[in-house]
Amino acid sequence: MNFHTNPRLLYLTSLLIFVALSLAIAIYPAIEASKVPPAPGLEPLSPSAQRGREIYVAEGCSYCHTQQVRPLPQDQIFGRPSAPGDFAYSTPQLLGTERTGPDLANVGNRQPSSTWHLIHLYNPRAVVRESIMPAYWWYFQRKDQAGPGEVVVPVPDAWKPKGKVVVATPDALALVDYLLALKQPAVSAPSTGAGK
Amino acid sequence: MARQTVRRAPEADLYKQSVARLITETSAREDPVLTRILFQYLGWAAFWLVVGTLAGGIVALKFRFPDFLDLPFLSFGRLRAIHTNTVFWGWTSLAMMGLALYAVPRASKTELYSVKLAKIALWLWNVMVLMGTLALASGINNGNQEYREYVWPLALLFAASLLLHVINFYNTIARRKMKEIYISNWYILSAFLWTLVLATIAYLPWYQRGLGQTIIQGYYMHQGVGMWFTPTVVGLTYYFLPLFLNRPIYSYALGVLGFWTQLVFYTIIGTHHFIFSPIPWLLQTIAIVFSVGMMVPVWAGTGNFLLTMKGIGGLIRRSYSLPFILVGVISYGLASTQGTLEAFRTANLTWHFTNFTVGHAHFTMYGFVAFLIWGGIYGLLPRLTGKEPPVKAVGVHFWMSTVGMAIYVASLSVGGTLQGLLWSAQKPFLESVVAMAPHWLWRAVGGMLMILGHLVFAYNLYHMRPAARSTVEARSGREQ
Numbered sequence: 001m002n003f004h005t006n007p008r009l010l011y012l013t014s015l016l017i018f019v020a021l022s023l024a025i026a027i028y029p030a031i032e033a034s035k036v037p038p039a040p041g042l043e044p045l046s047p048s049a050q051r052g053r054e055i056y057v058a059e060g061c062s063y064c065h066t067q068q069v070r071p072l073p074q075d076q077i078f079g080r081p082s083a084p085g086d087f088a089y090s091t092p093q094l095l096g097t098e099r100t101g102p103d104l105a106n107v108g109n110r111q112p113s114s115t116w117h118l119i120h121l122y123n124p125r126a127v128v129r130e131s132i133m134p135a136y137w138w139y140f141q142r143k144d145q146a147g148p149g150e151v152v153v154p155v156p157d158a159w160k161p162k163g164k165v166v167v168a169t170p171d172a173l174a175l176v177d178y179l180l181a182l183k184q185p186a187v188s189a190p191s192t193g194a195g196k
Numbered sequence: 197m198a199r200q201t202v203r204r205a206p207e208a209d210l211y212k213q214s215v216a217r218l219i220t221e222t223s224a225r226e227d228p229v230l231t232r233i234l235f236q237y238l239g240w241a242a243f244w245l246v247v248g249t250l251a252g253g254i255v256a257l258k259f260r261f262p263d264f265l266d267l268p269f270l271s272f273g274r275l276r277a278i279h280t281n282t283v284f285w286g287w288t289s290l291a292m293m294g295l296a297l298y299a300v301p302r303a304s305k306t307e308l309y310s311v312k313l314a315k316i317a318l319w320l321w322n323v324m325v326l327m328g329t330l331a332l333a334s335g336i337n338n339g340n341q342e343y344r345e346y347v348w349p350l351a352l353l354f355a356a357s358l359l360l361h362v363i364n365f366y367n368t369i370a371r372r373k374m375k376e377i378y379i380s381n382w383y384i385l386s387a388f389l390w391t392l393v394l395a396t397i398a399y400l401p402w403y404q405r406g407l408g409q410t411i412i413q414g415y416y417m418h419q420g421v422g423m424w425f426t427p428t429v430v431g432l433t434y435y436f437l438p439l440f441l442n443r444p445i446y447s448y449a450l451g452v453l454g455f456w457t458q459l460v461f462y463t464i465i466g467t468h469h470f471i472f473s474p475i476p477w478l479l480q481t482i483a484i485v486f487s488v489g490m491m492v493p494v495w496a497g498t499g500n501f502l503l504t505m506k507g508i509g510g511l512i513r514r515s516y517s518l519p520f521i522l523v524g525v526i527s528y529g530l531a532s533t534q535g536t537l538e539a540f541r542t543a544n545l546t547w548h549f550t551n552f553t554v555g556h557a558h559f560t561m562y563g564f565v566a567f568l569i570w571g572g573i574y575g576l577l578p579r580l581t582g583k584e585p586p587v588k589a590v591g592v593h594f595w596m597s598t599v600g601m602a603i604y605v606a607s608l609s610v611g612g613t614l615q616g617l618l619w620s621a622q623k624p625f626l627e628s629v630v631a632m633a634p635h636w637l638w639r640a641v642g643g644m645l646m647i648l649g650h651l652v653f654a655y656n657l658y659h660m661r662p663a664a665r666s667t668v669e670a671r672s673g674r675e676q
Contacts, residue, residue: 014386021463026415034408058335060273070472074619087406092339099549132262
């Protein structure tokens with residue numbers, strides 16, 4: 001029996017080592033982490049916010065915006081350090097690996113204005129001149145006049161077609177519902193957030 | 197010196213049985229059928245390279261001109277995933293598979309088990325990349341999970357194609373006409389097996405809720421590179437380098453050491469992409485510790501290749517392939533060492549979440565993997581088809597890609613460091629966006645050079661194309 005001459009032995013060994021290590025380092029810890037109960041005070045998303053989360057995923061927002069606050073001084077502006085229980089309702093997970101834009105784990109508390117979010121989504125540069133975020137104009141309609149019950153977005157004149165009003169579609173409203181729902185529940189004691 | 201005086205029996209024997217005869221045999225024989233299938237893989241790979249890097253170029257410009265091409269299907273969040281997935285799966289994977297279809301049987305001194313399986317696998321893969329690209333453009337993705345953005349039905353095509361390759365390669369190696377399994381085939385077939393497991397683990401849903409999915413994501417995004425691209429391209433280099441240089445690999449034993457340490461260390465360090473996250477601290481520490489262990493396979497491979505290339509200075513200037521291989525090998529060592537350093541908590545304080553990581557990703561996937569693939573293609577194809585690419589055009593490709601990559605990596609490394617320092621100084625976030633502007637512009641310049649280089653590569657590839665089927669048949673008919 002020899003790895004150099006026995007292909008079955010060689011490839012079976014390399015395969016089984018990989019499977020065994022994967023079970024130990026990824027699958028078992030993932031099973032455990034999947035069971036973490038929600039942090040106290042964490043609410044499941046409303047149907048509209050859930051729809052907003054799907055749009056967030058479809059547009060790849062998490063490539064630029066993390067949703068994890070690290071226990072580091074430079075992250076304090078974004079909220080308290082994230083705890084495992086914060087993510088109990090977050091599947092697919094959107095912790096992210098890059099911050100081209102700011103962290104959004106607690107954006108619902110940091111920026112609670114739905115009007116600001118709607119203008120910002122229509123064209124970020126209308127509210128933050130240096131922003132490089134894409135404009136998501138396709139979640140809005142440009143009309144001569146708003147219909148009954150429609151949400152008019154007060155976009156500054158310089159940023160919209162002349163003589164038109166900008167109306168938010170249900171998808172835009174859902175996306176804002178999701179952003180406003182991103183609120184870290186307060187923790188009473190320094191805990192990991194697991195358990196009650 | 198020691199090598200001349202002391203005969204190291206096991207290595208010398210392995211070399212005699214495998215590499216030396218393999219080289220003469222390969223150069224003596226051309227196989228038109230295998231050459232054509234290799235070229236089909238490479239042609240599609242080059243097509244996806246151009247598509248994938250054009251997408252990358254548009255993405256790069258959007259960092260400076262956010263309203264450039266602001267259409268839904270070309271918006272940043274969709275196009276970024278198209279860029280990464282197309283260069284990963286479309287270009288790099290197809291090119292590696294094509295080269296492996298040649299290297300695996302030749303390093304076994306036998307025929308490929310089934311050309312038909314190779315053809316089916318190519319089309320399954322192409323359909324996956326095409327459908328995946330269209331789906332991503334339409335906003336249909338697998339939850340923004342990096343490099344597994346293709347939705348699960350497409351992952352079935354991914355797994356089916358890999359399985360066909362595994363069957364093909366295993367049967368080829370089992371029918372080898374030499375005693376030993378040459379080291380390149382240890383790496384290559386194992387990488388296909390590992391990636392099959394990896395894809396399965398990545399797409400089964402039961403253990404992927406909330407933070408559990410984050411753990412799988414760290415594992416997956418690391419192994420997608422470390423257990424697929426790295427071992428396959430290292431294995432291919434163990435085949436190409438002795439072949440092109442007509443000399444044995446410096447140390448066979450180092451290759452074996454690299455193989456086992458690659459398997460053990462790379463597999464368990466995925467969590468180093470989520471340092472300071474709420475993932476259990478112990479998992480993060482294990483990942484950091486064994487990221488240092490990763491230096492063993494990296495420098496076993498890099499050192500082995502460099503020592504094999506020792507004293508070829510004169511040859512490099514006259515070769516199409518060796519300059520690419522040299523850049524690839526040096527990038528392998530340097531970029532992987534950079535990766536190890538980035539895993540430390542101290543480094544994460546500054547560099548995590550910044551564009552420094554994006555520079556690192558291109559240093560590895562481009563400087564290391566793509567350059568070794570190009571080295572293999574330029575070295576192998578002219579031998580098989582008898583057609584040389586235009587010498588100057590190969591030089592243009594080499595320098596555009598090398599200079600482009602250097603600008604790309606340098607600008608994002610400097611800019612990323614600046615981002616991290618501004619964050620640490622607790623400046624308003626927007627300052628880091630404004631400060632990046634010149635660096636993002638330089639990155640786009642580097643990226644444009646790379647894209648132009650790829651167009652030249654596609655042109656060179658066309659020049660090295662095999663003769664049309666009818667010509668080959670007519671010629672072999674005459675020979676009979």
